[in-house]
């Protein structure tokens with residue numbers, strides 16, 4: 284079988300690219316190893332930058348405007364006191380609380396509605412001839428049958444455990460990564476909201492994040508050991524841990540309720556370069572991973588695809604002859620500025636807000652002093668606001 288673009292991965296990056304290619308009338312196939320249901324029910328990120336909301340609405344997906352919650356600020360909490368970062372006032376932009384599961388439903392629903400060829404439970408087992416002008420994939424469907432698909436171009440949007448990434452030849456491939464000695468214990472609780480905006484908290488007992496989902500369900504996280512077993516924690520222990528991290532002289536408390544789901548999220552920063560090998564290009568988590576603190580992962584994946592689509596349009600216009608392939612390198616050059624901004628922002632926010640196992644009292648107090656210096660300076664708050672909202676025009680292309 285033959286198509287023009289084979290997209291490996293049916294997450295937000297792969298599906299957004301599919302929608303943009305459908306609009307251009309470019310024949311393509313999306314192969315996703317998981318089922319539609321499994322992805323729809325896996326809790327992921329929650330925050331969309333204004334630029335990501337624009338990408339969705341430009342693609343005709345505007346449910347986010349009706350059902351998402353616009354947040355004009357975030358709270359930084361340390362020393363038991365809350366310091367608001369006025370995103371809208373300082374950066375001129377807001378963010379939207381709109382869970383990735385909803386983004387996925389919108390993208391997958393749109394793809395289905397336009398008859399895009401998205402194949403669920405299609406597991407890519409092998410990448411074929413990535414460095415040539417006719418790359419392909421071998422994949423297995425739920426019935427156990429094996430198939431081969433050839434394309435002018437292969438896009439690896441297959442997440443942090445990417446199969447496509449492994450086709451980058453050893454001699455050109457450069458990997459940059461950072462490991463963290465902590466993780467997040469994430470819970471979905473059945474309770475009303477405890478705060479109207481996100482509360483990023485640094486305490487002497489470690490980090491905690493108060494986020495929201497609906498009127499009846501909330502998303503909360505607290506720093507834990509990477510090898511923590513969520514099953515070993517009772518609801519009472521989880522609430523006690525969360526309460527003592529957010530506690531302060533202002534008497535702030537979380538409204539409690541039954542814990543409905545609990546998982547441990549690993550922290551990792553990673554970038555692989557280059558993102559092109561011949562006619563194979565990487566996008567989203569397949570090319571880079573960020574720790575969750577800056578809420579950047581999903582936004583970065585969508586931004587990658589916007590740049591990739593722009594570069595591909597130019598490449599298609601030139602007739603996709605092998606001689607024009609250098610145009611494809613423009614994608615990596617343009618995308619990497621945002622990738623590294625987001626890498627720095629995510630690592631920096633993580634380092635400031637978390638307790639580091641083994642850190643000295645001096646180091647811990649310097650972290651809080653840095654938070655205070657930022658929160659009490661308009662320039663500092665603005666720097667955070669620009670980063671949190673995605674740098675807007677600063678990185679406009």
Ligand code: DHB
Nearest residue numbers: 328329494575576577578
């Ligand atoms: C959520 C997740 C994040 O990583 C973050 O920084 C903010 C919010 C969330 O799931 O709501």
